[in-house]
Amino acid sequence: MTLIADILLVAGALGAALYCMILSRKLGKFNDLEQGMGGAVAMLSVQVDDMTKTLKNAQNAAGDSSASLEELTRKADDMAKRLELLMAAMHDLPEAVPAKEKPARPEPKPNAAMIFQRHSDNRMEAAE
Numbered sequence: 001m002t003l004i005a006d007i008l009l010v011a012g013a014l015g016a017a018l019y020c021m022i023l024s025r026k027l028g029k030f031n032d033l034e035q036g037m038g039g040a041v042a043m044l045s046v047q048v049d050d051m052t053k054t055l056k057n058a059q060n061a062a063g064d065s066s067a068s069l070e071e072l073t074r075k076a077d078d079m080a081k082r083l084e085l086l087m088a089a090m091h092d093l094p095e096a097v098p099a100k101e102k103p104a105r106p107e108p109k110p111n112a113a114m115i116f117q118r119h120s121d122n123r124m125e126a127a128e
Helices: 002-030 037-092 122-127
Strands: none
Touching: none
């Protein structure tokens, strides 16, 4: 009976050793940095670092743009106030008085020799 127990114990130990070897190989392939999951994790880590740098650059650019926009908005408000003051000052100015009125042209005397020419209706039809 002891012999059977020893044989079963040795068989179990050999089975466990075989199982550990198979797991070791699979884990080695899984963590392979070029083809396995380890490579994918390493690649994703690099991409996350790149995205973090890009995000920081975008935030800096947005901050600069925001500051520039605030400055331009302030300048536009100042200019609008100046324009309002100028418009108010224009209302306070007296109306311009003409320097001298030019004498009106005398109407020409009707000349009996003038000839009036009528245009044909063809031009009107072409215009329509």
